[in-house]
Amino acid sequence: xxxxxxxxxxxxxxxxxxxxxxxxxxxxxxxxxxxxxxxxxxxxxxxxxxxxxxxxxxxxxxxxxxxxxxxxxxxxxxxxxxxxxxxxxxxxxxxxxxxxxxxxxxxxxxxxxxxxxxxxxxxxxxxxxxxxxxxxxxxxxxxxxxxxxxxxxxxxxxxxxxxxxxxxxxxxxxxxxxxxxxxxxxxxxxxxxxxxxxxxxxxxxxxxxxxxxxxxxxxxxxxxxxxxxxxxxxxxxxxxxxxxxxxxxxxxxxxxxxxxxxxxxxxxxxxxxxxxxxxxxxxxxxxxxxxxxxxxxxxxxxxxxxxxxxxxxxxxxxxxxxxxxxxxxxxxxxxxxxxxxxxxxxxxxxxxxxxxxxxxxxxxxxxxxxxxxxxxxxxxxxxxxxxxxxxxxxxxxxxxxxxxxxxxxxxxxxxxxxxxxxxxxxxxxxxxxxxxxxxxxxxxxxxxxxxxxxxxxxxxxxxxxxxxxxxxxxxxxxxxxxxxxxxxxxxxxxxxxxxxxxxxxxxxxxxxxxxxxxxxxxxxxxxxxxxxxxxxxxxxxxxxxxxxxxxxxxxxxxxxxxxxxxxxxxxxxxxxxxxxxxxxxxxxxxxxxxxxxxxxxxxxxxxxxxxxxxxxxxxxxxxxxxxxxxxxxxxxxxxxxxxxxxxxxxxxxxxxxxxxxxxxxxxxxxxxxxxxxxxxxxxxxxxxxxxxxxxxxxxxxxxxxxxxxxxxxxxxxxxxxxxxxxxxxxxxxxxxxxxxxxxxxxxxxxxxxxxxxxxxxxxxxxxxxxxxxxxxxxxxxxxxxxxxxxxxxxxxxxxxxxxxxxxxxxxxxxxxxxxxxxxxx
Numbered sequence: 001x002x003x004x005x006x007x008x009x010x011x012x013x014x015x016x017x018x019x020x021x022x023x024x025x026x027x028x029x030x031x032x033x034x035x036x037x038x039x040x041x042x043x044x045x046x047x048x049x050x051x052x053x054x055x056x057x058x059x060x061x062x063x064x065x066x067x068x069x070x071x072x073x074x075x076x077x078x079x080x081x082x083x084x085x086x087x088x089x090x091x092x093x094x095x096x097x098x099x100x101x102x103x104x105x106x107x108x109x110x111x112x113x114x115x116x117x118x119x120x121x122x123x124x125x126x127x128x129x130x131x132x133x134x135x136x137x138x139x140x141x142x143x144x145x146x147x148x149x150x151x152x153x154x155x156x157x158x159x160x161x162x163x164x165x166x167x168x169x170x171x172x173x174x175x176x177x178x179x180x181x182x183x184x185x186x187x188x189x190x191x192x193x194x195x196x197x198x199x200x201x202x203x204x205x206x207x208x209x210x211x212x213x214x215x216x217x218x219x220x221x222x223x224x225x226x227x228x229x230x231x232x233x234x235x236x237x238x239x240x241x242x243x244x245x246x247x248x249x250x251x252x253x254x255x256x257x258x259x260x261x262x263x264x265x266x267x268x269x270x271x272x273x274x275x276x277x278x279x280x281x282x283x284x285x286x287x288x289x290x291x292x293x294x295x296x297x298x299x300x301x302x303x304x305x306x307x308x309x310x311x312x313x314x315x316x317x318x319x320x321x322x323x324x325x326x327x328x329x330x331x332x333x334x335x336x337x338x339x340x341x342x343x344x345x346x347x348x349x350x351x352x353x354x355x356x357x358x359x360x361x362x363x364x365x366x367x368x369x370x371x372x373x374x375x376x377x378x379x380x381x382x383x384x385x386x387x388x389x390x391x392x393x394x395x396x397x398x399x400x401x402x403x404x405x406x407x408x409x410x411x412x413x414x415x416x417x418x419x420x421x422x423x424x425x426x427x428x429x430x431x432x433x434x435x436x437x438x439x440x441x442x443x444x445x446x447x448x449x450x451x452x453x454x455x456x457x458x459x460x461x462x463x464x465x466x467x468x469x470x471x472x473x474x475x476x477x478x479x480x481x482x483x484x485x486x487x488x489x490x491x492x493x494x495x496x497x498x499x500x501x502x503x504x505x506x507x508x509x510x511x512x513x514x515x516x517x518x519x520x521x522x523x524x525x526x527x528x529x530x531x532x533x534x535x536x537x538x539x540x541x542x543x544x545x546x547x548x549x550x551x552x553x554x555x556x557x558x559x560x561x562x563x564x565x566x567x568x569x570x571x572x573x574x575x576x577x578x579x580x581x582x583x584x585x586x587x588x589x590x591x592x593x594x595x596x597x598x599x600x601x602x603x604x605x606x607x608x609x610x611x612x613x614x615x616x617x618x619x620x621x622x623x624x625x626x627x628x629x630x631x632x633x634x635x636x637x638x639x640x641x642x643x644x645x646x647x648x649x650x651x652x653x654x655x656x657x658x659x660x661x662x663x664x665x666x667x668x669x670x671x672x673x674x675x676x677x678x679x680x681x682x683x684x685x686x687x688x689x690x691x692x693x694x695x696x697x698x699x700x701x702x703x704x705x706x707x708x709x710x711x712x713x714x715x716x717x718x719x720x721x722x723x724x725x726x727x728x729x730x731x732x733x734x735x736x737x738x739x740x741x742x743x744x745x746x747x748x749x750x751x752x753x754x755x756x757x758x759x760x761x762x763x764x765x766x767x768x769x770x771x772x773x774x775x776x777x778x779x780x781x782x783x784x785x786x787x788x789x790x791x792x793x794x795x796x797x798x799x800x801x802x803x804x805x806x807x808x809x810x811x812x813x814x815x816x817x818x819x820x821x822x823x824x825x
Contacts, residue, residue, distance in 0.1 A: 040066030099150035116190025358437035368442025369400030487514030491679030603650035624664035723764020
């Protein structure tokens with residue numbers, strides 16, 4: 001993190017320092033959203049003016065939330081005097097000037113800038129996963145706009161060795177401003193499609209504008225086979241190093257000799273620029289992913305990543321959850337939701353995905369009018385008709401007024417037209433979707449998410465929402481505190497404390513943690529079946545599970561001689577090689593673990609079985625969060641180190657050590673050792689009290705009001721008549737009960753549920769599937785209202801305290817029938 005004084009920022013922005021109340025205070029964060037303030041006192045708030053909102057309307061709210069530095073075009077009346085004001089002519093331009101100045105403070109940092117019509121975010125995220133030999137700073141998510149790029153660049157600090165930033169434009173002149181901020185040395189052009197064509201005279205005009213990003217690049221990477229792109233780049237940048245790939249003989253970096261699709265992968269043979277050949281297995285079959293993969297290979301070659309490592313690592317890639325979503329649909333159908341954007345290139349990608357997933361199913365396309373394609377209605381219909389034919393679509397449902405020409409352009413398919421989404425929804429119940437593969441694709445103004453809602457398989461409406469961005473944030477907070485070289489073990493046992501272990505594992509693998517830890521073997525197998533490749537530690541291995549652990553490359557905790565003997569016997573009998581175990585020492589918890597007296601026999605038996613490798617030695621602290629027990633914690637650490645030294649000297653090598661959990665990480669930095677275990681801290685729980693609000697809550701448990709009714713004074717409510725509406729009034733019935741994880745002890749007014757921003761007490765006993773709440777005489781609650789059990793601003797810790805338990809148990813109790821949803825932001 002790099003911080004600047006308020007006086008320095010005023011100089012950079014050309015703002016008069018007479019408006020500064022405290023020129024020496026530091027600014028470390030930038031924000032234009034009062035809802036997202038990490039450290040308000042050190043945040044510089046930009047009052048940006050947009051089409052829907054004027055940031056100056058939120059200055060007072062920002063100050064109320066603790067912001068003390070504001071960039072404005074005018075100082076609002078009635079503001080406190082202790083604020084550092086930075087009056088400028090254009091707040092967006094000021095944001096970009098500051099971001100550019102911050103980037104120029106690190107001239108040694110080489111930056112790869114990515115632009116093009118599609119694939120920018122996927123390629124960037126894949127490259128971050130593949131590049132492991134240097135520290136990479138990159139755009140968060142798809143931050144590629146005029147504001148997104150500025151906020152992305154603010155992340156850069158002196159430790160970074162390579163930057164990867166996306167840049168997207170929708171109007172002429174925008175790319176020049178992005179280039180002035182990013183100032184990249186390496187450029188990558190993904191492809192030229194028809195998205196966001198409105199605002200440009202023609203595709204050539206749009207391409208010329210995008211290429212402004214590469215004005216000062218020493219190296220430019222592109223696909224040679226897209227001739228309009230390759231010709232424009234060669235003409236515009238004759239002095240740059242041009243690194244192209246494709247099937248064309250003009251390809252300079254590598255040429256594709258052959259490309260063969262298999263069931264779930266693609267084999268590619270390429271010839272490198274030096275004449276050597278390389279065979280690759282890409283873990284994709286759809287054309288868009290293959291193209292993105294080949295762009296990544298080109299970048300890795302430019303960065304001089306060894307080809308052996310490149311060929312191995314490229315197999316680790318997986319599709320990232322972007323905007324295309326597949327789920328179960330009604331009538332045993334599969335439903336693909338791509339209602340985020342509407343252009344022909346993304347339509348082609350979505351149809352490719354439909355083909356990949358459909359198998360022998362009838363393929364259905366539900367499509368609306370597209371806008372801003374840069375094509376006439378006739379040209380668009382001709383192009384769409386070609387795609388429909390190419391992908392073998394059987395049924396097409398068109399919504400809007402532009403697609404009627406398809407009736408004369410496509411033959412031998414079922415084709416129906418509806419002027420509005422409402423008209424289609426009225427007809428939809430009569431449409432047979434049995435066992436079909438359905439793609440819903442269109443412009444956002446048609447609100448096709450309503451179609452998705454009708455076609456989706458109906459499930460329990462109670463939802464546990466997990467904010468993956470918050471998990472990522474919390475991981476970063478902990479990572480920043482670690483000693484250099486210390487790796488993180490992501491503990492995701494009990495289905496990641498109820499969140500869903502596979503989804504969390506994908507994020508942690510993406511963020512390059514060192515290890516994952518789960519409780520039982522079947523949890524580890526689930527991760528392996530989902531394609532997770534990180535090392536997985538099994539904390540409570542079943543003694544009958546050796547065959548599965550060997551097959552799925554799972555690494556058990558070993559805690560006693562009897563268990564060890566059984567494992568060694570299996571390893572010997574089945575000639576297993578390189579079986580990795582994690583030795584647990586009992587240093588005072590008196591749960592699982594080897595005692596000091598066991599260590600001579602332990603090391604003797606391990607020494608006799610070289611096929612078994614000790615991957616780590618660890619122990620468990622009893623009270624890492626409790627300052628009153630710190631002396632015992634230190635005694636545990638001393639005991640651990642004595643046992644570790646005996647083991648390592650006996651083995652002749654020094655396995656990694658780990659002792660600390662989430663609370664211990666911040667309280668005992670001297671015991672970080674080679675690894676730490678991060679569990680509840682990932683989800684925003686701070687049992688140590690040391691993080692002072694820096695962690696973000698991850699979970700939100702929500703249900704729905706299914707009935708509202710009036711009751712008379714003294715009415716009894718629920719089982720055993722435990723609830724009494726003393727004064728009468730209204731009650732709401734909520735579709736969540738103890739079978740879903742809301743413990744019975746929370747009933748009888750001990751806990752409240754939040755509806756429309758207000759907390760209402762639970763009335764009577766919590767039932768198996770339902771809970772009643774006392775609305776008093778409130779008239780604004782209605783059937784269908786969302787009910788919040790806990791969330792980022794309604795702490796789960798409160799519910800745990802009411803239930804006389806800990807947050808771990810509350811999360812672990814949430815039933816599998818409660819739907820899991822994963823969100824970003």
